[in-house]
Amino acid sequence: xxxKMIGIIIGMIAVVLICTAIIGITQQTDEESKEKVQRxxxxxxxxxxLETKTKETDLYTSSISYIMTENEQINQTIKDWISSEKEQFxxxxxxxxxxxxxxxxxNMTITVDTHQMEKQLYSVEFTSYQFAGGANGREMKKIxxxxxxxxxxxxxxxxxxxxxxxxxLRTKVKEQLKDDKILSPYVFDEDLEKALEDPEDWKWSxxxxxxxxxxxxxxIAAGAAGAIDVKIPLKEVQSLLSVDIRGNPTDHQGSESxxxxxxxxxxxxNGKYVALTFDDxxxxxxxxxxxxxxxxxxxxxxxxxxxxxxDFYPDLAKKVAEEGHEIANHTxxxxxxxxxxxxxxxxQIGESEKIITNATGQENLLIRPPYGSFxxxxxxxxxxxxxxxxxxxxxxxxxxxxxxxxxxxxxxxEIAPNSIVLLHDIHPSTGKALPELLSALEDRGYEFVTxxxxxxxxxFDVSKPVFGAVK
Numbered sequence: 529x530x531x532k533m534i535g536i537i538i539g540m541i542a543v544v545l546i547c548t549a550i551i552g553i554t555q556q557t558d559e560e561s562k563e564k565v566q567r568x569x570x571x572x573x574x575x576x577x578l579e580t581k582t583k584e585t586d587l588y589t590s591s592i593s594y595i596m597t598e599n600e601q602i603n604q605t606i607k608d609w610i611s612s613e614k615e616q617f618x619x620x621x622x623x624x625x626x627x628x629x630x631x632x633x634x635n636m637t638i639t640v641d642t643h644q645m646e647k648q649l650y651s652v653e654f655t656s657y658q659f660a661g662g663a664n665g666r667e668m669k670k671i672x673x674x675x676x677x678x679x680x681x682x683x684x685x686x687x688x689x690x691x692x693x694x695x696x697l698r699t700k701v702k703e704q705l706k707d708d709k710i711l712s713p714y715v716f717d718e719d720l721e722k723a724l725e726d727p728e729d730w731k732w733s734x735x736x737x738x739x740x741x742x743x744x745x746x747x748i749a750a751g752a753a754g755a756i757d758v759k760i761p762l763k764e765v766q767s768l769l770s771v772d773i774r775g776n777p778t779d780h781q782g783s784e785s786x787x788x789x790x791x792x793x794x795x796x797x798n799g800k801y802v803a804l805t806f807d808d809x810x811x812x813x814x815x816x817x818x819x820x821x822x823x824x825x826x827x828x829x830x831x832x833x834x835x836x837x838x839d840f841y842p843d844l845a846k847k848v849a850e851e852g853h854e855i856a857n858h859t860x861x862x863x864x865x866x867x868x869x870x871x872x873x874x875x876q877i878g879e880s881e882k883i884i885t886n887a888t889g890q891e892n893l894l895i896r897p898p899y900g901s902f903x904x905x906x907x908x909x910x911x912x913x914x915x916x917x918x919x920x921x922x923x924x925x926x927x928x929x930x931x932x933x934x935x936x937x938x939x940x941x942e943i944a945p946n947s948i949v950l951l952h953d954i955h956p957s958t959g960k961a962l963p964e965l966l967s968a969l970e971d972r973g974y975e976f977v978t979x980x981x982x983x984x985x986x987x988f989d990v991s992k993p994v995f996g997a998v999k
Contacts (some may be wrong), residue, residue: 547844557716572841576595578642578840578855579593579594581593582808587625589635591639591863592636592637593836598914599679602679602681602999611778623659626876634661636657637657638657640653641655645773646771647683647775649675651672651732652672653669653674654671656670670746678843683727684732685729687734688727688770689951700760701760723748731743734773736961738762765865792986795981801945802949803830803977803979804827804830805920806818806829810831810841810844813956814956816961818958818959821959821969822851825967827896828854828976828978829967830853830856831853833855834858835860838884842886842887849890853978855857857893863876865901866902873906874909877895878913895915895918919995921947921998922993924930924939930955935951935965943974947996948996
């Protein structure tokens with residue numbers, strides 16, 4: 529009898545443990561599902577997520593944007609291409625190590641432009657910019673056309689299912705190049721024929737306005753022509769396509785209203801302030817948690833957003849603004865502005881500002897150059913736009929440590945009244961550090977203000993790049 533009772537008890541314990549495990553797994557699955565839905569809800573492109581990762585060393589800087597789908601095979605294909613670009617870049621950095629330093633660093637930037645062809649059909653255009661310290665940089669494009677409903681990568685044959693129509697498309701590309709008075713003298717007909725021979729090798733994309741064909745530098749023309757982007761109006765090729773392309777109506781939506789930031793009230797010069805700033809977002813994985821913490825502490829902050837991230841997550845950017853935080857400009861693609869010409873600098877700042885203003889309604893944006901890198905050309909553009917350059921006096925190094933406690937320790941050691949603190953709302957460890965960090969700073973008497981509020985103090989001269997107070 530005793531053995532029987534022991535067996536029953538053991539059996540009951542086993543049942544309880546199994547049920548507990550099942551409940552735990554179910555709860556975990558539910559939480560993961562909720563998190564997944566939350567992230568997808570923020571995206572303007574359902575089924576796609578965008579994540580930008582940056583890195584900075586003594587020899588090089590890098591900013592790489594990743595597109596993620598629900599299909600791991602597609603994700604791996606994209607990652608493999610990015611890895612090959614990184615390997616090529618690092619090989620050049622290693623070869624040029626003797627001429628690289630903090631004042632003359634190599635840079636790699638991989639950007640993403642996403643176009644919605646039709647409901648669940650996307651053209652994702654990656655552009656890889658590499659400058660490894662030589663005389664010239666390198667620009668390379670890679671296009672992934674994705675069907676998120678069937679979870680596959682599209683080929684041109686999925687869009688044009690007739691050989692005769694492929695020939696007509698070839699003809700239109702040739703005619704477009706021939707009619708271009710600037711490009712046509714540089715194009716080599718023999719190289720063009722070779723590039724168009726196999727449709728599987730074409731680099732193409734479709735948006736609501738154009739069918740585009742891309743050719744790398746030197747592929748079909750002399751080097752003076754650079755990389756070539758052939759744009760054929762969609763209405764001219766729609767009859768050749770097997771899919772009716774209607775595009776994404778949000779591509780052409782503008783801001784409902786542009787209310788600006790409103791008048792900034794001057795701070796009490798005897799106060800004790802700190803301006804927390806968050807770069808590289810918005811990110812659906814981290815920004816919502818940071819907003820929740822800031823609200824709990826009744827704290828305001830400044831978010832230096834990337835135009836490319838806001839384009840992907842406009843509703844999240846709008847939420848940041850609606851909660852009373854300051855929105856600022858961190859450029860379109862996180863390019864090193866000091867390596868660009870004036871026109872490119874204007875584009876990186878101007879295009880980002882348009883996207884951010886359309887999403888949030890905030891105008892007159894402050895500018896933070898990526899990596900804190902600027903020169904006279906960057907200052908000139910900022911002056912012309914009447915938008916101050918904002919750097920920082922306290923680097924949390926959250927991008928380097930990826931450790932919550934290290935972030936807290938670093939900021940506490942370096943903080944001083946009227947500091948500008950550099951943080952990033954793309955690292956989960958930063959979100960985890962924030963509650964304890966805010967409490968610690970509050971205990972030391974600090975009040976959290978926006979950068980624009982901090983700039984009302986007389987010690988700051990906005991005609992020059994602003995770094996904030998140091999310890």
